[in-house]
Amino acid sequence: MTRERTHMRQNIWITGASAGLGEGMARLFAQNGHNLALAARRLDRLEALRDELVAANPTIEVSCHELDVNDHDRVFDEFTAATTALGGIDRAxxxxxxxxxxxxxxxxxxxNRDTAMTNFVAALAQCEAAMAHFYERESGHLVLVSSMSGMRGMPGSMTTYAATKAGLAMLGEGIRADLMRRPVAGIKVTTLYPGFIASEMNERAAEAGAGGTKLMVDTETGCRALVAAIDKEVTEAEVPGWPWKPIGFVMRHAPLSVVRRMV
Known part of the structure; x- marks a missing residue:
């Protein structure tokens, strides 16, 4: 990625930034000199993270936004507040x-309803807020964090989660298709498919010794892979690339009877 493009994506909005992958990505982007708008429900954790990041990287600006993404009106309000605080958002x-x-x-x-509302409907609100801003500026980078689970239907307790992540990926693809119809060269859309990366969300699975967690990487390793893919502005990426890219190929093409045993 060129220095010019890095500068273009200077101001970054991240939801779910108080823990896990959101917090990990925020730390790495701060180290790289980006300004951040951090959104999550736990304002105290966001403010503590902001203070830490600014102390370590005094040239950056960090704004904090208390936000439950299921409060859809608040999504738009806080995104607007972030654009005001930083002078615009370049990457969401x-x-x-x-x-x-x-x-x-x-x-x-x-x-299942709560998962569907948070992972898809609330994501739709975030995409709407971000893309309206990007169309107005004719520039921006929308990043959707899907999941390897979203590549196929999953059994048991993962069924709805996988369906929402598949829906999120198709939402991203639809936005890309729309950009082909009304090209705006400065707007890019990236869909990421994380494999098993240690975070608050999956720590129970790790403690229970779920089979797939044998492939789990630590949060920092996973977040470095996510940030690298984001900075390249790829269309889609399984992260980390190894072993998830070949696993992704198998998941997309193998019979469902095989896929269900991979969980």
Missing amino acids: IVNAGLGKGARIGSGRFDA
Whole structure:
């Protein structure tokens, strides 16, 4: 990535920034000199992170935004506040998500509804806010954090989660298709498919010794892979590339009977 493009994406909005992948990416972008608008429900953690990042990187600006992404009106209000605080947003990372769920038919519609609302409907609001801003500026980079689980239908408690992440990926593809119809060269859309990366969301699975977590990498390693893909502004990427790129090929093309045993 050229220095010119890096400068173009100077101001970065990140949701779900108080922990996990959002916090990890924020730390790396701060080290690289980016200004940040950090959004999450836990304002105290955001403010502590802001103070730490500014102390370590005194040339950057960091604004904090208390936000439950399921409050859709608030998504637009806080995104507007972030554009005012930083003088515009150059890159928006749609990262906030929820990992709970239950087998369809188990009677836990409430858990699946919450996951669907947070991972898809709230993401739709974030995309709408960001893309309206980018179209107005004729520049911007929308980043959608999907999941390897979103490549195929998943069984049991992962069914709804996987469906929302697949929906998020298709949302990104649809926005890219729209940009082909009405080209704006300065706007890019990236969809990321993280594999198993240690975070608050999956720590219970790790403690339980779920089979797939044998492939889990630590948060910093995972976030470095995410940031590298984001900075390249790729269209799509499995992250980390090894072993998830070949696993992704298998997941996309293998029979469902094989895929279900990979979980």
